[in-house]
Amino acid sequence: MRIGLIAGGGQFPILFSKKAVKKEYKVFAVGFTSETDKTLGDYVEDLKWIYLGQVTKLIKYFKQHHITQAVMLGSIKKTNIFKNIRPDFKALSFIAKTARTHDDSVLTSFADLLLKEGIRILPSTFLLPELITPKGCWTKRKPDKAEKKDIFQGWKIAKEIGKLDIGQCIVISNGTVLAVEAIEGTDVTIKRGGLLSHHNGAVVVKLSKPSQDLRFDLPSSGCQTIESMHESGVTILVLEAEKSIAFDRDEMITLANKYNISILGYTDDDIT
Missing domain, CATH: 3.40.140.80 (LpxI C-terminal catalytic domain)
Known part of the structure; x- marks a missing residue:
């Protein structure tokens, strides 16, 4: 079984990856250069580093590895939204079409965008209900x-x-x-x-x-x-x-x- 991981900062992505491996998942992760713990690569099948806003690279990476379901875990420091960001054309188009810029609206809209690309976002706790x-x-x-x-x-x-x-x-x-x-x-x-x-x-x-x-x-x-x-x-x-x-x-x-x-x-x- 394969699963994608969009990894922010903190310990959550690592905890998830450890549990996923025990459950016999192969984890293909996307990490953000300004956020993600550098040791995440030790716990996943493969790790792709991108900048915030590089949506096309994220989607291409998941499709290359035949990922149809993924989770979004970890924190993104809001102060980093104003730096270390390189929005590509797909990201700019997404922002333009998003009516509300509140956190939840953006994340839900992003999950909808991924679903249109054949990648379904699962609940963050589906392997870690104990949290x-x-x-x-x-x-x-x-x-x-x-x-x-x-x-x-x-x-x-x-x-x-x-x-x-x-x-x-x-x-x-x-x-x-x-x-x-x-x-x-x-x-x-x-x-x-x-x-x-x-x-x-x-x-x-x-x-x-x-x-x-x-x-x-x-x-x-x-x-x-x-x-x-x-x-x-x-x-x-x-x-x-x-x-x-x-x-x-x-x-x-x-x-x-x-x-x-x-x-x-x-x-x-x-x-x-």
Whole structure:
């Protein structure tokens, strides 16, 4: 069996490739020079390096290797969209035809473009369901009454911000939004919010967008998220259960318990 991999940054593409090989897939990967972990080549059948925007090369590579299904995994630093990009004619044509430039709209439209070329994009977690965020309180520490109030308010605000495709995460304390994620990413947002709370505790709410295409770009967290919270004096992490992913969950929980941080997996049904 063959499968294509469009690999951004982070550990997700490598985790996927290791699991795929165990499942007897041959992985043919496309990596981006400014994003992808250089060691990915050690875990795949073949790896093609391209620049952001080189859509024709990506499609040609997959067709050369008879790839009819693929996954899109890993992060693309939004700051790199303004550099290290070499859009070809197909990319420029795609951009011109895309009515909305929001992340989800672009990714969904790109998946539709690949489907027209005979390449179907599969859900990012289809080989790694264990990464999907479970419901419940993961940690020894549970939120107090005031923190629960911030969680409920923060959840609703984060959903509204998600509708505008601004970001996936906010930091809130005592009913006041301290930071909203934009292009800088979650860790910087957490640190900015912690600074404004004077390291006296705050709540991070990180959700999928209401229109999220669950095949890709799921909100993710990991040990670095917990370290950033600890450094910033932030004490509660709320993730959207079943619509986000968590890397190294056991290590996350160990760190959170060490730092007296609470991790919660909620769904819309938990917010009343």
